[in-house]
Amino acid sequence: MSVEGLIVPPGQGKKLVTKAHEVTFKVTGEHSRAGSSFEVIVPPGFDVGAHTHTRSEELFYVVEGELDILAFEPRERAGHWSTWQSPSGAEPVRAGAGSVLFVPPGCPHAFANRTDTPVKMFFQAAPPPDHEAYFEQLLEIFAAGGEIDADAVQRLREKYDIQQITPLTYG
DSSP: OOOOOOOOOTTOSEEEEOSSOEEEEEEOTTTOSSOEEEEEEEOTTOBOOSEEOSSOEEEEEEEESOEEEEESOOSSOOSOGGGOOOTTSOOOEEEOTTOEEEEOTTOOEEEEOOSSSOEEEEEEEESSSHHHHHHHHHHHHHHTOSSOOHHHHHHHHHHTTOEESSOOBOO
């Protein structure tokens, strides 16, 4: 019996593209029981907002650019996440290329592109396939044109185990 891995060359994979957003599926639940992997372009001004997952764990790797990131339970969930502080004194940080953010289930986390250029990020979520379906449906909402239906995005986030703490900002 032959066993083969998966090789996805640069620029390949299932691409979901809107005017400002791009997600490329690299490894999906079709290939792995452990996790889904994506290349994500984060547009300027995009802030995913602080949120948690009860089931998922995530790993983010900044490939190009800089993101403001958070991964801790704050002393108090008040105000914008960029002002939060953990009981140990940790604060959100500016993460450049090569930075890794790991988020276990239940950990509040966020990222935002506060620069004027798109940021490339590698993102892995476990278990699959929830994040795959979420990205497909989210980019459909973004691609619809006009004003983004914030209620539809919120319903989608709730459906896929995303408990929003601070608002998502589209940029």
